[in-house]
Amino acid sequence: MTQTVHVPVVAPTPTAQDPAAVVSAFYAAINAQDYATAWKLGGDNLGFTYSDFAAGFAGTAHDTLTITGEQGNMVDVHLxxxxxxxxxxxxxxxxxxxxxxxxxxxxTQTGTTAPTSPSTPPQGVITDPNGGYYKAGEYCPDADAGLTTTDANGNTLTCVLESGAYHWH
Known part of the structure; x- marks a missing residue:
């Protein structure tokens, strides 16, 4: 006679993520301007309101994070x-x-370097209404649909239709 034994399925206990991976994901979300995700990854633990946290990145085009050390749950960084x-x-x-x-x-801010590229785009670059560079994710005029330009870092941006409106990507 065969007997069927029902073994309950137990979900594995979630393990804490690697601390360096968490910090890297935090900055990846910030670079994507996905402040809600960065907030969930711990931005809410840093002593700011959500609006102050997000506003703190105004004027920043891109963060380059270097993990300089890791000991236990502490991650040393250079940004x-x-x-x-x-x-x-x-x-x-x-x-x-x-x-x-x-x-x-x-x-702690340890230094500032001067601009390496001109703040005024060269002739031939499509500029925003104020004469500056466009950034990835910004709206672009319908007239620029399909056109390309460069951002302040020299990255190529193309004006594409996304969610019913044109954006630079």
Whole structure:
């Protein structure tokens, strides 16, 4: 006689993510201007309101994160924050990660470098209404549909239809 035994399926206990991976994901979300995801990854633990947190990245074109060390749940970082004007602000500091979130962090600005590219786009580059560079994700005029330009970092942007409106990507 065959007997059937029902074994309950137990979901695996979630493990905390690698602290360096959490910090990297945090900055990937910031670079994508996905502040809601960055907030969920621990931005809400850094002592700001959500609106102040998101506004704190105004004027920053791109953050380049370098993990300089990791000990337990503490991640040492070096951050180069390219600004919209072409200058770069340099920071050093650390983040503490717990349960897959940044739970504490401290960055100290250690320097600033002058713009490496002109803040006024060269002739032939499609510019925003103020004469500056467009950034990825910004709306573009319908008349620019399918056209390409460059951003302040020299990256190529194309005006594409997305969700019923044209955006630079």
């Amino acid at each position: 180069s924050a390219l600004q919209d004007d072409g200058s770069t602000k340099v920071y050093d500091g650390f983040y503490v990660v717990g349960n897959g979130q940044v739970v504490e962090g401290r960055l």
